[in-house]
Amino acid sequence: MDIIVCMKWTPDTSEADLTVDKEGKDIRKDDLDFDMNDWDRFAIEEAVQLKEKVGGKVTAVAVAPEDAEGMLRECLARGADEAYQLWDDAFEGSDGYAVAAILAKFIKDRPHDLVLTGTLADDDCGGQIGGMVAAMLDIPGSTLVSKIQISDGKLTCHRELEGGLYESIEMDLPAVLSVATGLNEPRFVSVRAVRKVAALEIPTLELGDLGLEASAVGSDGSRIRIELMELPPEGEGAxxxxxxxxxxxxxxxxxxxxxxxxxx
Amino acid sequence: MTIQEPANVALAGIPAPGLAFVILVAALCLFAYIMNRRIDLLRKAMPDPRFDDIGERIRLALVYGFGQWKQPRYLVGGIIHILLFAGFMILSLRSLTLIGRGFSAEFNLPGLTGSVGMAYEVLKDYAVLMVLVVCIVAIIRRAVFKPARYAHAPGQGHEAEAYVILGMVSALMLTDMIYDGSHLAATGHTDAGLLPAATVASLFMAGSSPAALNALHIGGYWAHILIFFGFLNYLPMSKHFHVITAIPNVFFANVDKGRIKPVRHGVDEWMDLDECGITRFESFTWKHVLDFYSCADCGRCTDNCPANAVGRSLSPRMISIKARDYAYKYYPVFGTAPDPGDIKFVGDVITESEIWACTTCGACENECPILIEYIDKIVDMRRYLVDQGQVPQSLQKPMQAIKKKGNAYGGAKGKRAAWTKELDGIEVKELKAGDATDLLFFVDSCGSFDPRIQELSRSLARILAKSSTDFGILGQDETDSGNEIRRLGEEGLFEQLAQKNIAAFQDRQFKEIVAFDPHAFNAIKNDYPERFPIVHASQVIDRLIKAGRIRLSSDYLAGRVVTYHDPCYLGRHNQIYYEPRQVIQAVPGVRFRDMERSFDRSFCCSGGGVMLWYESEEEKERMGERRVRMAEQIGAQVIVTGCPFCLINLEDAVKTTGNEGKIEVIDLVELVDRSLV
Structure with missing residues (x-):
């Protein structure tokens, strides 16, 4: 089974003092440490566990600049067979839609039985990628998946609902699933585990490699325009x-x- | 009346010397075969250079082996063991003599003739009686009084073996007494004062016919010989292998206290190895296998294990016993080895929860009478689990944070010195490369980022400033000491951390490093591949007080009863017990009391460094809660400790045991800071 996992490289804002940049359209990220989106950690783990059960190949992919190579290498250390970095200066400023378009193009051109991603990203919490990629590929999809079972080419998954309920969905493959955190226990990645995959190549695919038009990506290909970003005003009455x-x-x-x- | 000696009586037509020869050769051949099979596993195991420092090793063998130094830590069991051991030592010569008497009735060991021989006869006779009495006492103690530490979960122990051994030893004594007693009875030379054992035996034979005495003399002799060789060959098949292996085990004990073994001895590029940690049983070092062989199942380790005390599944002695059972089963003396199939040593025989439950406090190792090691084995098993990615979720986050940010708290590197901002009127020097200072204050992650522990950093800074000590910190260039990272089995990360700190140390000039966290102190002192002079804060303060550079007042303690909790990494791992107590005693009129568990029997508060994050699902109470109750018992109102993690754990425990407002927990540096005149 060919499983493709979409990964995101996100800034760690948990312990940082956030400030808005000069243009007022984004937070300042120069001093922030970036890391694998926590939700995607569960996605890559699930992919590797599925591969260990039913066999196949796991491909990790991220629309992210050069610095994100460490994250993709970590995916290899976690058990992915190959990893691709999709980056071109033209990708700068892409919103969820444009990123989904880049990923969908990448996925479309190679064998895929299952596409996994985290439901949300730690930074902007857009939650758009899974659904959009599924729509663009014209295959079924689901979000907040808390359990995945595959047998005889059929996929059964559980979705978390409010109040401790879950629903069980059956769908045909290929499909796109956005996973919830906690559906597995991600493995630990040691320094040695990363070193073992140090020699594996992580190809970078640019605009032309993917066969995309510049107008389809970056801010031109985006449908959301940020007008202003502000820190919440200091509250009163504490x-x-x-x-x-x-x-x-x-x-x-x-x-x-x-x-x-x-x-x- | 004369009596016939065994050497002169043919049995079933075979002359006695011939029979003695056959028995001797057969028994020794069997013994050599068994030992060779057992040693074969040691040869398959991993290397460990334990032939250095021979002087220290001889000392260990004399003090802990022949001197039985640790035995009296458990008084009753200890005395019983010392008496048995002394008896064995004395009677070993007797056994050799008796073997010789199968060949010649007049046989005596060289040197044991004449008056020396007579004196030895008396000594051995007392020893025989003593050993017999001690065996009976030991049997009664086990069967009737049942000390808790001998108990096993059903099907896990080898209780019966203890009775087999005690029975065999008793039988050896009894047959010796029959052999000697029949001789006395026949010759009529009884002397209760000089030969008590033989005399006692002879009393039972009073009035026996010469033929009966002869039969007893000869039968007692051969029974003794057969039991002796049976005993010898039974030892390496049982949990009493320690009778043979204990002295070597002590001789080869770890002489590098506080330091964790490398992944593989003699291999620097361990990252390139196929295996890391205990991938299979033969991944243990030969010394670790010898440890398994040597465990006498006395239970002292487990009795002192804090993890075990609060209900975690870890029991140090069961690690040894399960490992020995595994070794005996899959590396058998006779027959072919069964196939372990899917059974993995790490995971199935020793479970993950046992392996992660250990706080590396060292209480087990410290208690073991024959210096069996546990921490290195636990770390080697963790190394395997880490290599497989099997790390408890509660530990993964802080470990990843250390990997990515150099501290478990997720704090930004740039904020490492932020704690200094809240120091009124004291400028803490952030040493840049090339700078020089007297004392380099290694703050570590906890002192830099944990708000409670930052107070300790400020306290130490104030003490150093008050005493006009020239000191500075590394600031951004400092990274986590890696003490727990190494002990959690993430050796690759430990090496990176150590190298960063070593580079920062080497770029600056200083006379000494000081740390108030014993974990950082231990890592730099014992684990780092480069050596730097380092002292613990308690040692620096002790010196400052003795030099008259700071003085303490009684205002803060104000007559309250004070006790001191020995942190594992200060006490047991580094033998710093007195300086912290001297500092406390420097408070005028202090009312100091030690808890029952103090010094090297201190009770771990549940672990420091990254272990603070570990969540055990098994424990019924927190270790810290137990510890606070111990302080409560002696009426302590203030618990002083010398470790920031003990402070955190015990402060929590004071609250959860309902002692808030009644008992205060305070670090030594805080006590001194608040008591400064």
Missing amino acids: EIITGKAEEAAAKLAEILKEKGGIGS
């Missing part, structure tokens, strides 16, 4: 409740009731 635990709890309950946080 109150630190002091006193003994019982008193503090009583006070907190009172405030929540008063402000409509909980029912009365």
